[in-house]
Amino acid sequence: xxxxxxTEEQKMLIDxxxxxxxxxxxxxxxxxxxxxxxxxxxxxxxWELGLLQASTPDIYGGFGERSSVTGVLAAEExxxxxxxxxxxxxxxxxxxxxxxxxxxEQQKTNYIPQVIEGSWRPFTSALIEPSFDFDPNALxxxxxKVDNGFVLNxxxxxxxxxxxxxxxxxxxxxxxxxxxxxVSKNITGMEVSDRIKLMSLNALPMYRVTFKxxxxxxxxxxEGDFEPVLAGMRVTNAALAVGVARAAFEYxxxxxxxxxxxxxxxxxxxxxxxxxAEMGVEIxxxxxxxxxxxxxxxxxxxxxxxxAYLATTSASDMVMSVTDRAVQILGGxxxxxxxxxxxxxxxxxxxxxxxxxxxx
Amino acid sequence: MTIxxxxxxxxxxxxxxxxxxxxxxxxxxxxxxDENEHAIPFGYVEFMNTAMKAMGSGSAGSLAPSxxxxxxxxxxxxxxxxxYQLLANQLEMLAWGDVGMYLITPGGGLGAAAVQAAGxxxxxxxxxxxxxxxxxxxxxxxxxxxxxxxxxxxxxTRAVLxxxxxxxxxxxxxxxxxxxxxxxxxxxxxxxxxxVVWASIDPxxxxxxxxxxxxEAGTPGVKVTKLESKMGIxxxxxxxxxxxxxxxxxxxxxxxxxxxxxxxGFKGAMATFDATRPLVAATGVGVARAALEExxxMLxxxxxxxxxGLPRQKLSSIEKDVIEMEVMVKSAWLMVMKxxxxxxxxxPNALESSMSKVKSGDIVTKVTQKAVEILGPLGYDREFxxxxxxxxxxxxxxxEGTGQINRLxxxxxxxxxxxxxxx
Numbered sequence: 001x002x003x004x005x006x007t008e009e010q011k012m013l014i015d016x017x018x019x020x021x022x023x024x025x026x027x028x029x030x031x032x033x034x035x036x037x038x039x040x041x042x043x044x045x046x047w048e049l050g051l052l053q054a055s056t057p058d059i060y061g062g063f064g065e066r067s068s069v070t071g072v073l074a075a076e077e078x079x080x081x082x083x084x085x086x087x088x089x090x091x092x093x094x095x096x097x098x099x100x101x102x103x104x105e106q107q108k109t110n111y112i113p114q115v116i117e118g119s120w121r122p123f124t125s126a127l128i129e130p131s132f133d134f135d136p137n138a139l140x141x142x143x144x145k146v147d148n149g150f151v152l153n154x155x156x157x158x159x160x161x162x163x164x165x166x167x168x169x170x171x172x173x174x175x176x177x178x179x180x181x182x183v184s185k186n187i188t189g190m191e192v193s194d195r196i197k198l199m200s201l202n203a204l205p206m207y208r209v210t211f212k213x214x215x216x217x218x219x220x221x222x223e224g225d226f227e228p229v230l231a232g233m234r235v236t237n238a239a240l241a242v243g244v245a246r247a248a249f250e251y252x253x254x255x256x257x258x259x260x261x262x263x264x265x266x267x268x269x270x271x272x273x274x275x276x277a278e279m280g281v282e283i284x285x286x287x288x289x290x291x292x293x294x295x296x297x298x299x300x301x302x303x304x305x306x307x308a309y310l311a312t313t314s315a316s317d318m319v320m321s322v323t324d325r326a327v328q329i330l331g332g333x334x335x336x337x338x339x340x341x342x343x344x345x346x347x348x349x350x351x352x353x354x355x356x357x358x359x360x
Numbered sequence: 361m362t363i364x365x366x367x368x369x370x371x372x373x374x375x376x377x378x379x380x381x382x383x384x385x386x387x388x389x390x391x392x393x394d395e396n397e398h399a400i401p402f403g404y405v406e407f408m409n410t411a412m413k414a415m416g417s418g419s420a421g422s423l424a425p426s427x428x429x430x431x432x433x434x435x436x437x438x439x440x441x442x443x444y445q446l447l448a449n450q451l452e453m454l455a456w457g458d459v460g461m462y463l464i465t466p467g468g469g470l471g472a473a474a475v476q477a478a479g480x481x482x483x484x485x486x487x488x489x490x491x492x493x494x495x496x497x498x499x500x501x502x503x504x505x506x507x508x509x510x511x512x513x514x515x516x517t518r519a520v521l522x523x524x525x526x527x528x529x530x531x532x533x534x535x536x537x538x539x540x541x542x543x544x545x546x547x548x549x550x551x552x553x554x555x556v557v558w559a560s561i562d563p564x565x566x567x568x569x570x571x572x573x574x575x576e577a578g579t580p581g582v583k584v585t586k587l588e589s590k591m592g593i594x595x596x597x598x599x600x601x602x603x604x605x606x607x608x609x610x611x612x613x614x615x616x617x618x619x620x621x622x623x624x625g626f627k628g629a630m631a632t633f634d635a636t637r638p639l640v641a642a643t644g645v646g647v648a649r650a651a652l653e654e655x656x657x658m659l660x661x662x663x664x665x666x667x668x669g670l671p672r673q674k675l676s677s678i679e680k681d682v683i684e685m686e687v688m689v690k691s692a693w694l695m696v697m698k699x700x701x702x703x704x705x706x707x708p709n710a711l712e713s714s715m716s717k718v719k720s721g722d723i724v725t726k727v728t729q730k731a732v733e734i735l736g737p738l739g740y741d742r743e744f745x746x747x748x749x750x751x752x753x754x755x756x757x758x759x760e761g762t763g764q765i766n767r768l769x770x771x772x773x774x775x776x777x778x779x780x781x782x783x
Contacts, residue, residue, distance in 0.1 A: 001368050002445060002701050005361035069363050133673040257775060268782050273771035274764070280774050281695075281715045288694035289687070292365045307690075309669050314687045352672065 021081025071360025079243025102224030323348035382457025455646025471499025497551035540599025592751030721757030
């Protein structure tokens with residue numbers, strides 16, 4: 001059957017996330033971006049919503065099963081509140097979910113409970129590399145098999161919380177195939193740069209990390225396939241994009257219904273109204289692509305990864321155009337940082353690059 | 361309730377069956393029918409007349425409320441209906457075969473849908489029974505006039521009640537009547553059809569005075585005056601119909617014969633579009649999918665592989681185009697499915713319905729335009745069907761409300777504006 005209604009359980013969770021997102025994340029977003037600082041109190045509160053915990057089986061300290069559908073529903077709500085805050089709250093998932101998906105039993109038992117039980121702690125992962133044609137399936141960072149382990153070489157960037165991370169999953173090409181490696185802090189040869197500065201996400205501490213002949217033990221290799229991990233990252237990226245786009249869309253709708261020009265509200269002009277209609281259509285169409293891809297991941301359908309790719313492709317185009325339209329509808333006011341739409345537009349351009357910053 | 365994307369069995373079966381019809385009865389004559397405008401593919405029409413009865417669906421009649429049906433099976437009533445979802449899938453597949461031929465599928469089309477939506481139970485019985493007959497039978501909707509397209513409130517056709525004979529006397533000019541010839545004119549191969557004509561019973565009342573009337577084929581005073589020559593969907597007859605004092609029985613009016621000074625009646629009639637727009641959108645997706653699949657096949661024949669999963673920086677221009685086309689087709693289909701699923705679940709879907717139509721009109725024109733472009737000299741060549749689908753596609757963004765009219769509907773819904781607040 002087809003269905004477009006979340007379950008009662010999903011609804012309860014999403015409602016809670018939506019409330020937090022609106023009243024906490026959104027209200028703090030502007031100051032966080034301007035002061036380049038996200039209050040830890042907020043991140044902790046978001047963590048306590050229990051999204052990752054609910055995706056982790058109880059034998060590893062959680063209380064549920066991973067559902068990509070539930071995950072993308074929650075990610076949209078978080079993205080709607082604030083992208084930087086959303087990614088910060090979800091960062092430990094970058095460490096836990098790849099281990100859950102591609103790790104062996106011992107890795108799961110060793111690493112997952114310490115992250116899941118208790119409060120938010122900085123565990124992260126490093127996927128993105130500083131090159132224009134970065135390709136998660138053709139990494140320039142390499143892992144070489146040596147006696148008793150592997151040697152990692154390469155440069156990663158956009159690594160959230162790298163400076164304080166207790167451990168991270170580092171992706172590297174092992175014989176040309178992308179694999180994850182669990183790397184603990186203070187390992188010899190790993191160097192974390194100063195905080196990187198991007199066009200947006202200024203509230204989120206991110207770093208460049210260099211690996212020079214970093215020796216990791218054999219037990220650090222996540223042997224499972226990277227494909228479902230990447231697919232999970234792609235649907236999450238798409239869902240966050242839908243959230244950001246919806247934020248810009250709703251804000252622009254509200255503004256257009258308030259703003260007078262030539263004796264009417266500007267929303268009463270077809271030039272504006274049609275832009276809003278198209279924004280609504282494009283947001284909905286990407287949302288449905290994202291839902292379907294997530295559902296296929298949950299059902300382990302053969303074309304799930306294919307659909308996840310299409311979803312994130314659609315999302316990066318959609319969020320760019322929707323956030324651009326939102327700024328356009330506000331006109332000069334849209335360009336002023338007092339209104340949030342210019343930040344969402346800066347967020348919007350990033351989604352073509354952001355795959356790897358979050359996974360549900 | 362849950363979020364899921366699995367076709368139920370009856371949908372899979374219908375898709376399989378109609379794929380066979382498309383492959384064997386439609387595609388082989390597609391080109392010939394396009395080159396011989398107004399020729400009738402009797403093979404397809406007669407086959408569909410039999411096949412649809414066997415399938416028990418495929419016409420507007422299949423959307424009849426299910427009360428009484430299967431009442432002996434208590435579990436059945438609890439399951440939500442999938443009638444609209446089934447229909448959307450059927451139409452998508454037929455349009456994938458040939459959207460022009462789909463438009464001349466017997467079963468009543470929009471004319472029957474109007475009776476279904478606005479008629480009384482007696483009227484439904486009286487007018488719709490004919491579609492179960494031996495001969496293929498057609499019905500058509502006559503709304504557009506030379507000076508009244510999307511603005512249906514500008515309709516000038518008048519219906520005046522002759523108190524002596526208790527007949528409506530209808531006069532006016534209608535254009536763009538899909539299947540108007542097959543529905544009204546005498547064809548020995550077809551059963552007796554009807555047309556549904558929109559007219560005002562009280563011009564001073566504006567929209568509140570608008571009604572539709574069932575006019576039987578061959579009624580004196582009604583004449584098909586022209587068959588249009590079109591850019592595409594050439595196999596589908598598009599008629600001009602003139603009415604000059606046509607006399608219609610009193611009971612053929614759909615809806616109340618008295619005028620109340622509200623627009624609820626008109627709005628009710630417009631609500632028919634909430635049901636039909638996603639179906640038209642479904643046909644757009646069918647054409648777009650046909651073009652996309654053909655492009656992929658022709659490229660594969662030339663040894664071109666599409667590398668999914670690569671970053672954009674590594675994609676060729678053709679790969680980027682094809683991936684984008686795939687995104688468009690897929691997302692448009694999901695919007696159709698959501699709109700019809702809402703209809704099946706009795707949820708108001710005016711927004712989703714118009715959204716799906718906006719999306720489908722957009723993507724089917726873009727996808728077919730790209731398809732012709734990508735295949736270069738082959739795309740433009742009448743040896744292949746891509747150029748035909750390009751011509752066929754454009755109508756999707758025009759009929760059943762242009763893309764712009766549907767944007768208006770979407771915008772009004774989003775902004776909470778009435779027609780007078782957002783004109």
